[in-house]
Amino acid sequence: MTVDLRVPTRPDVAPIQRRTLRLLIATQIIGGIGVAIGISVGALLAARVAGVAVAGLAQSCGVVGAALLAVPVTRIMNGHGRRPGLVVAYLVGAVGAALVVLATVTGGVPLLFLGMLLFGGGTAANLQARYTAVDLAEPARRGRQLSLVVWATTIGSVAAPNFAALADGVTRGWGLPSLAGPFAFSAVAFGLAAIVLLLLLRPDPLLTARRLAAAEAGTRPAADGGTPLVADAGTSPVADAGTSPVAGAAPAATKTTPVARGAGMWAAWRVVRGRPAARLGIAAVAVGHLVMVAVMAMTPVRLGESHSDADVLRVVGIVLSVHIAGMYALSPVVGWLTDRLGRRAVILGGVGMLLAACAVAGTAGHHTPRLSIGLALLGLGWSATMVAGSTLLSEAVPAGVRPSVQGLSDLTMGLAGAGAAAASGFVMRVVGYPTLTLLAAIAVLPLLALALRRVPSTASVEEE
Structure with a gap:
């Protein structure tokens, strides 16, 4: 399948948007692996640590965690841009995956639930990435460029469960209990995605879009590159x-x-x-x-x-x-x-x-x-x-x-x-x-x- 990343927009924005799309696609694959490889064994691990009766509840913690983490993550984005928000979300997911591994080693049920809750940070980052794809997109291509980021998740999500057994075998050689390995690999994947975004998602697409919007409206962005009028x-x-x-449509009235x-x-x-x-x-x-x-x-x-x-x-x-x-x-x-x-x-x-x-x-x-x-x-x-x-x-x-x-x-x-x-x-x-x-x-x-x-x-x- 050929993916068209051409962005017919202004010369100063087009290279930023193309680079942003490629980076998001790459990190979605990495993040998708992190989410899926952990989820593939999550219920089994929870049943082993906490019992079958609450295995489903432990899985639900990841879903609820992703939903709740959207609130602080988007507050960070609103104040400082997409890059720090996505980085924090992936790092929270990495900490959660590490706590699940620790809970497997110690048999700590509360630690398992906390880890699964924070593990939702990886999902929160993957979901927020789709919005990052449209910050600088041309109106006529927003749907396509958002959908490319959604599609990229498929590669990691489909491939990851097939590596769960391999991850488990490798980490057992390190002395970790059975089923802990996939979550250890999730922590590594989330950490890698965070590092890549921290180093390479520059300039920040949301802050760039705000500066352009402010310039076109004749307003001045905040001195720190944050929220303008x-x-x-x-x-x-x-x-x-x-x-x-x-x-021929009449332009809308504009206000600041x-x-x-x-x-x-x-x-x-x-x-x-x-x-x-x-x-x-x-x-x-x-x-x-x-x-x-x-x-x-x-x-x-x-x-x-x-x-x-x-x-x-x-x-x-x-x-x-x-x-x-x-x-x-x-x-x-x-x-x-x-x-x-x-x-x-x-x-x-x-x-x-x-x-x-x-x-x-x-x-x-x-x-x-x-x-x-x-x-x-x-x-x-x-x-x-x-x-x-x-x-x-x-x-x-x-x-x-x-x-x-x-x-x-x-x-x-x-x-x-x-x-x-x-x-x-x-x-x-x-x-x-x-x-x-x-x-x-x-x-x-x-x-x-x-x-x-x-x-x-x-x-x-x-x-x-």
């Missing part, structure tokens, strides 16, 4: 149309809006609340993730009802591989469609695929090939809502508060996924898998209504 263009058809502004350094979640919510495009972006990301997690989490249990213990792991591996391919493999195509057809159109397409996935999986019974098709559609629906929703959100808010709004989105997404994972097991036990997919489909309907709602074309901010 941000030009809030207030209106632009770009976010909704997905292409360059309509020729001061944004406080390190603006928090409440400031982010105030911005989102007043912008329909931003609300749709956050809703698309959160609802798509909720539905995906709810159905995907219980699919192995569903397969276990019709396959023997000798076959179930092999079948689960195949079905989930098809699902992961749907999530990531076609994300560059989804990004291209996002730019070509528009953000809202792709979100609606994602909603359609999520509904189709619930219908196919819910009526598949114990027919594994049909269930695989349902999970592939589920992955595609997630990809569409994630890429198009993230792109729409990023361009719908001023640069000065953008990291906080993106952090709010990742926090909402993470908590929605954690809640769906927790609730799905109860629903599965009480009313079964078909009803679970029906409830997941019902959860999509508010997003459908929001996406179909007609709003003025002047619903977003265009600063670059």
